[in-house]
Amino acid sequence: MKYVGESLQRVDSYKKVTGSATFVSDVKLARMLYAQVKRSPYPHAKILNIDISEAVKLPGVKCVITGEDYKKRGGLYLEDRNFLAVGTAKYCGEAVAAVAAETLDIAEAAVELIKVDYEELPAVTNAIDGMKPDAPLIHPDLGSYKVIPIFFPQPGTNISHHYKLRKGDVDSAFSTADFVTEHSFFIPHIQHVPIEPHAAIALYESDGRMTVWASCQSPYAVRQALSASFDIPLNKIRVISQAVGGGFGSKAGTTLEGIVIPLAKRCQGRPVKLVYTREDEFENAYVRQGLHATIKTGIRKDGKIVALKNRFIWDGGAYTEYGVNIVKAAGYASPGPYDVDNIWTDSYCVYTNHPVGGPYRGFGMCEIHFAIEQNIDIVAKETSISEVEIRRINGLRKGGITGQGEKMIVSGYHDCLETVLKEIEYDKPCVNTSPVKLRGKGIAACWKAPSMPTDVASSAIIRMNEDGTFFLMVSAMDIGQGSDTVLTQIAAEVLDVPPENITIRTGDTDHTPYEWQTVASRTTYCAGNAVKLAAEDLKSKVIELAQIKMCAYKRELEFQNGFVVNKMHPENRVPIQTFALGLTLPDGSGVGGPAIGVGTFVVPNNMNADKYTGMGEHPVAFWTIGFNGAEVEVDTETGLIKVLKMVSCFDPGKVINPLTYQGQVEGAMVQAMGTVLWEELKLKDGHILNKNFVDYKIATAYDIPELIVKVAENAELTGPYGARGIGEPVMVPGAPAIANAVANAIGCRFTRMPITPDDVLNALKGKNKK
Amino acid sequence: MKYKVSFFVNEEPVELYVPANMTLLYVLRDMLNLTGAKDGCSAGECGACTVIMDGKPVNGCLVLAPELDGKHITTVEGLSKNGKLSPLQEAFIAHAALQCGFCTPGFLMTATALLDEDPHPTREQIMKGISGNLCRCTGYKSIIEAIEDVASHYEGGKRI
Ligand code: FES
Ligand code: FES
Numbered sequence: 001m002k003y004v005g006e007s008l009q010r011v012d013s014y015k016k017v018t019g020s021a022t023f024v025s026d027v028k029l030a031r032m033l034y035a036q037v038k039r040s041p042y043p044h045a046k047i048l049n050i051d052i053s054e055a056v057k058l059p060g061v062k063c064v065i066t067g068e069d070y071k072k073r074g075g076l077y078l079e080d081r082n083f084l085a086v087g088t089a090k091y092c093g094e095a096v097a098a099v100a101a102e103t104l105d106i107a108e109a110a111v112e113l114i115k116v117d118y119e120e121l122p123a124v125t126n127a128i129d130g131m132k133p134d135a136p137l138i139h140p141d142l143g144s145y146k147v148i149p150i151f152f153p154q155p156g157t158n159i160s161h162h163y164k165l166r167k168g169d170v171d172s173a174f175s176t177a178d179f180v181t182e183h184s185f186f187i188p189h190i191q192h193v194p195i196e197p198h199a200a201i202a203l204y205e206s207d208g209r210m211t212v213w214a215s216c217q218s219p220y221a222v223r224q225a226l227s228a229s230f231d232i233p234l235n236k237i238r239v240i241s242q243a244v245g246g247g248f249g250s251k252a253g254t255t256l257e258g259i260v261i262p263l264a265k266r267c268q269g270r271p272v273k274l275v276y277t278r279e280d281e282f283e284n285a286y287v288r289q290g291l292h293a294t295i296k297t298g299i300r301k302d303g304k305i306v307a308l309k310n311r312f313i314w315d316g317g318a319y320t321e322y323g324v325n326i327v328k329a330a331g332y333a334s335p336g337p338y339d340v341d342n343i344w345t346d347s348y349c350v351y352t353n354h355p356v357g358g359p360y361r362g363f364g365m366c367e368i369h370f371a372i373e374q375n376i377d378i379v380a381k382e383t384s385i386s387e388v389e390i391r392r393i394n395g396l397r398k399g400g401i402t403g404q405g406e407k408m409i410v411s412g413y414h415d416c417l418e419t420v421l422k423e424i425e426y427d428k429p430c431v432n433t434s435p436v437k438l439r440g441k442g443i444a445a446c447w448k449a450p451s452m453p454t455d456v457a458s459s460a461i462i463r464m465n466e467d468g469t470f471f472l473m474v475s476a477m478d479i480g481q482g483s484d485t486v487l488t489q490i491a492a493e494v495l496d497v498p499p500e501n502i503t504i505r506t507g508d509t510d511h512t513p514y515e516w517q518t519v520a521s522r523t524t525y526c527a528g529n530a531v532k533l534a535a536e537d538l539k540s541k542v543i544e545l546a547q548i549k550m551c552a553y554k555r556e557l558e559f560q561n562g563f564v565v566n567k568m569h570p571e572n573r574v575p576i577q578t579f580a581l582g583l584t585l586p587d588g589s590g591v592g593g594p595a596i597g598v599g600t601f602v603v604p605n606n607m608n609a610d611k612y613t614g615m616g617e618h619p620v621a622f623w624t625i626g627f628n629g630a631e632v633e634v635d636t637e638t639g640l641i642k643v644l645k646m647v648s649c650f651d652p653g654k655v656i657n658p659l660t661y662q663g664q665v666e667g668a669m670v671q672a673m674g675t676v677l678w679e680e681l682k683l684k685d686g687h688i689l690n691k692n693f694v695d696y697k698i699a700t701a702y703d704i705p706e707l708i709v710k711v712a713e714n715a716e717l718t719g720p721y722g723a724r725g726i727g728e729p730v731m732v733p734g735a736p737a738i739a740n741a742v743a744n745a746i747g748c749r750f751t752r753m754p755i756t757p758d759d760v761l762n763a764l765k766g767k768n769k770k
Numbered sequence: 771m772k773y774k775v776s777f778f779v780n781e782e783p784v785e786l787y788v789p790a791n792m793t794l795l796y797v798l799r800d801m802l803n804l805t806g807a808k809d810g811c812s813a814g815e816c817g818a819c820t821v822i823m824d825g826k827p828v829n830g831c832l833v834l835a836p837e838l839d840g841k842h843i844t845t846v847e848g849l850s851k852n853g854k855l856s857p858l859q860e861a862f863i864a865h866a867a868l869q870c871g872f873c874t875p876g877f878l879m880t881a882t883a884l885l886d887e888d889p890h891p892t893r894e895q896i897m898k899g900i901s902g903n904l905c906r907c908t909g910y911k912s913i914i915e916a917i918e919d920v921a922s923h924y925e926g927g928k929r930i
Binding site: 009010012013014015016017018019020021022023025026028192193194195196197243244245246247248275277278479480481482659660662663664666667668669670671692693694698699700701702704707 | 799800803804805806807808809810811812813815816818845846847849850855859862863864866868869870871872873874875878896897898900901902903904905906907908909910911912913914
């Protein structure tokens with residue numbers, strides 16, 4: 001292959017190094033107004049009265065709205081959410097009113113003038129408490145909410161979804177097991193921390209057209225949500241997404257767009273802009289859901305795991321319109337990449353008065369694998385079988401059966417395991433450089449499938465210009481992961497033209513074709529397939545015309561280096577641009593018309609699993625499997641953990657671009673390291689205590705370990721050139737690999753993340769007492 | 771009350787009346803429409819707003835506009851000359867030292883100032899030098915390597 005598999009430079013890099021890439025916050029429009037939001041100071045409170053009379057009087061204020069003005073609920077999978085609180089505020093920081101004014105200063109001053117009377121309500125600040133029968137109800141009307149019928153809210157409780165996986169017969173399997181053991185883990189909320197805070201602009205014009213500029217991952221999903229919530233027909237609403245400054249899931253849904261639209265509707269002809277502050281970002285964009293996980297394992301003496309019973313209780317926050325699907329994904333992936341015959345999993349999504357939980361890179365997998373992969377090491381220790389052997393024995397092989405009962409057609413589990421063991425030199429003991437600094441190594445596996453409805457669609461259009469260059473149009477968004485580059489490479493490969501001859505355009509629902517969402521590590525696979533089909537469609541149409549011009553059969557012709565070439569007689573060739581506008585015949589008549597290729601893609605034969613057992617023949621598009629290894633040094637005097645080295649080996653099917661692949665993997669490992677060492681949204685009675693970068697630390701350049709990136713390619717049969725998605729999975733095993741390394745270094749197990757210096761010192765104290 | 775300030779941005783003279791509480795970042799972004807420097811926190815904690823002031827990297831969000839009088843400011847827009855990218859810009863592209871690109875202008879400015887000060891820093895010095903700039907995408911390795919690449923292959927702005 002010529003372009004696929006090559007380290008092509010990113011197609012978006014020139015504009016990004018010159019400062020000319022335009023993010024929404026950079027957009028300035030004539031007569032623009034600025035929005036600000038009044039927020040609830042309470043985690044749970046009844047809104048008794050909102051007095052906007054002083055705010056509207058302030059000179060420069062154009063309009064003030066409250067939740068009462070737009071009462072229609074919305075949501076992706078479960079319609080439980082208002083963009084501005086209606087009746088009650090359900091988390092600290094929830095928007096209760098919004099202002100549009102001539103300047104940001106005036107908008108801020110107006111917000112101060114809005115007076116809200118609240119009656120504080122008892123708050124749910126722990127998901128386990130939230131499940132109790134006497135817990136305060138956060139959504140008393142849950143029973144009347146519209147829901148996609150693969151989710152099961154339980155009216156009269158705080159449970160918005162109960163997912164069940166039922167495979168085999170766990171009870172009798174446990175009774176035959178030689179060892180049965182149970183362990184619990186806790187993963188707190190963290191935040192995505194894209195360096196670009198969310199931003200949106202809306203403009204409503206007198207003819208009823210609404211244009212929205214949004215820093216969003218999924219312009220079509222945003223268009224759909226806004227259209228439904230505000231009753232705007234889809235042909236009157238245009239969502240434009242330009243450069244997106246990192247998403248990691250937080251820009252997958254619809255958030256602040258729902259605030260600027262109602263403001264814009266009232267300020268016809270004036271664009272309304274809202275940009276989140278960093279504090280807003282921590283509080284009002286999504287957060288990663290918290291998780292309480294318990295795993296019961298039944299294992300035979302020979303190392304075979306015979307039964308698993310999992311209980312996942314998710315802290316979904318105040319609204320779970322998106323979160324219910326994470327709970328489902330975690331449920332069906334609950335055994336991890338292991339071949340286990342008997343599984344019983346309950347995964348509950350629970351409302352709390354915490355910030356809104358939403359998709360975060362990994363979609364539940366980082367959280368459950370922190371439990372699954374530490375559990376494997378713990379079980380290994382308890383049964384005196386090595387943690388490597390247990391993985392070799394139980395890891396999913398080709399032909400193995402997943403938790404949902406599907407046969408694995410391909411699996412890189414064992415390849416990745418052996419590569420990581422070798423790269424981290426797992427069999428070699430660590431060399432401590434000081435008696436108080438102890439080193440250890442750890443490994444962890446993971447798997448992830450795109451958690452998306454089975455029938456979601458992608459499309460691509462490619463047009464040839466008169467000079468043989470191309471425009472490729474898709475609505476999959478490059479949020480940093482490199483999709484613009486990879487999709488260009490796929491088109492270049494099919495058409496056999498240099499990638500620089502193809503310009504990719506994305507993110508404009510009026511002009512670029514449908515894409516469900518840029519999530520789920522599905523873009524290379526789904527949009528990649530659509531692009532490949534579009535390019536093939538264009539090629540086939542051109543060759544159709546070339547038959548006439550070149551007096552040859554279709555089967556004899558192919559694209560080569562910008563020419564249509566007769567394979568038998570390569571000297572017989574015609575530049576592709578000859579056919580850009582169709583073909584002109586000798587008599588002057590034209591046939592064909594402009595060369596446009598169209599590609600559409602849905603995952604073939606992807607079917608819903610059984611609603612009640614989770615079992616299915618082909619319920620997910622594909623599974624991405626891989627491993628991380630880590631070496632750490634723990635300072636037993638200070639409790640500080642330093643990660644010295646991390647190794648990644650995944651099976652991406654086929655790496656389309658090694659350079660961007662490496663970047664994705666390195667970034668993911670460092671993000672994972674941050675989550676296990678430092679990151680936690682500190683919540684006290686529903687209030688976030690660390691809404692800034694001083695108190696919420698993420699990794700810096702000074703913290704990074706040696707990073708090694710390896711691959712084991714086993715082609716995905718339905719993937720473009722064999723590729724499957726990797727952006728999210730590559731983050732998943734980092735945290736448990738580090739936790740396992742820490743346990744191996746100091747002999748203490750940490751079932752909660754992050755693992756802080758205090759945790760380490762306390763654990764060491766406890767250990768020495770024993 | 772507004773202050774009159776005269777200063778240079780990317781070598782061009784600028785004269786403005788600025789409010790006392792406005793920051794350099796918003797002078798650049800709002801008054802001069804130079805949106806390369808980004809706002810990631812407005813609090814001096816992320817480095818997305820980094821520009822060079824009189825040879826030193828500064829957080830644009832922490833410098834107040836009235837302090838600008840007589841200063842020389844370089845922004846990411848001023849790094850390339852006549853369409854020719856600077857060695858660091860080239861190296862960021864070659865190493866894919868950027869993903870979403872929101873942090874990139876800040877890193878480029880910090881790195882430019884770092885190499886102006888010491889053209890051949892050690893890896894450790896680079897890691898320390900850029901640790902005030904946050905990036906959530908790359909994991910930093912490619913950024914460090916891009917800077918190392920320039921440090922080891924350039925002398926006085928020329929490739930060796
Ligand atoms: S915006 Fe200035 S440091 Fe973050
Ligand atoms: S490239 Fe996205 S924050 Fe650095």
